[in-house]
Amino acid sequence: DAKTTQPTSMDCAEGRAANLPCNHSTISGNEYVYWYRQIHSQGPQYIIHGLKNNETNEMASLIITEDRKSSTLILPHATLRDTAVYYCIVRVANNDYKLSFGAGTTVTVRA
Amino acid sequence: DAGVIQSPRHEVTEMGQEVTLRCKPISGHNSLFWYRQTMMRGLELLIYFNNNVPIDDSGMPEDRFSAKMPNASFSTLKIQPSEPRDSAVYFCASRPGQGNTGELFFGEGSRLTVL
Numbered sequence: 001d002a003k004t005t006q007p008t009s010m011d012c013a014e015g016r017a018a019n020l021p022c023n024h025s026t027i028s029g030n031e032y033v034y035w036y037r038q039i040h041s042q043g044p045q046y047i048i049h050g051l052k053n054n055e056t057n058e059m060a061s062l063i064i065t066e067d068r069k070s071s072t073l074i075l076p077h078a079t080l081r082d083t084a085v086y087y088c089i090v091r092v093a094n095n096d097y098k099l100s101f102g103a104g105t106t107v108t109v110r111a
Numbered sequence: 112d113a114g115v116i117q118s119p120r121h122e123v124t125e126m127g128q129e130v131t132l133r134c135k136p137i138s139g140h141n142s143l144f145w146y147r148q149t150m151m152r153g154l155e156l157l158i159y160f161n162n163n164v165p166i167d168d169s170g171m172p173e174d175r176f177s178a179k180m181p182n183a184s185f186s187t188l189k190i191q192p193s194e195p196r197d198s199a200v201y202f203c204a205s206r207p208g209q210g211n212t213g214e215l216f217f218g219e220g221s222r223l224t225v226l
Contacts, residue, residue: 041220043202043218043219044215045217046214097142097206101153101154102153
């Protein structure tokens, strides 16, 4: 399984963009990058995923570098409700059901 | 639409007692997962069902743990006998069929405390 490396924590100002980095230098060509978040006392919530192209949805944007060794999740206008632990996960190609959650990045949005 | 529903939300029990956690997946989803979350080990996959059949139970810690899925709308995770080290938040998640989306829908979790 490809491993991911994320900063332990980061702060962000409310209303500003939050850029969450993730390194996955050993990613294989057919492995996807997934992002989930977990707000305190809730279950994890899917945010977005991608293979090689940049992706955008109503929650966030995902920018994947051309060599696919790293990616950035962008929350365009962070709110206090975006305070959560954010997990960057690389999906094991041959075991499509396994999502291995690491320690994630604790993001604190401050007013 | 109702999400994944878990019960109980909180359970406090004494060591040696049997604990049963319940999960109702989202209607139409045919994959179901049980995860456990602790401070020390984070989120761990315990077992995965597809079409009510257990596919991978390699994450189940030991024989004290068992999981069943008698039908598409119900699953249980049982611990017998329970031990203090089983204290954790147990999450159930479901997914709509196989494929490459990988998006899991999680319930709110069941917080178990074993005294």
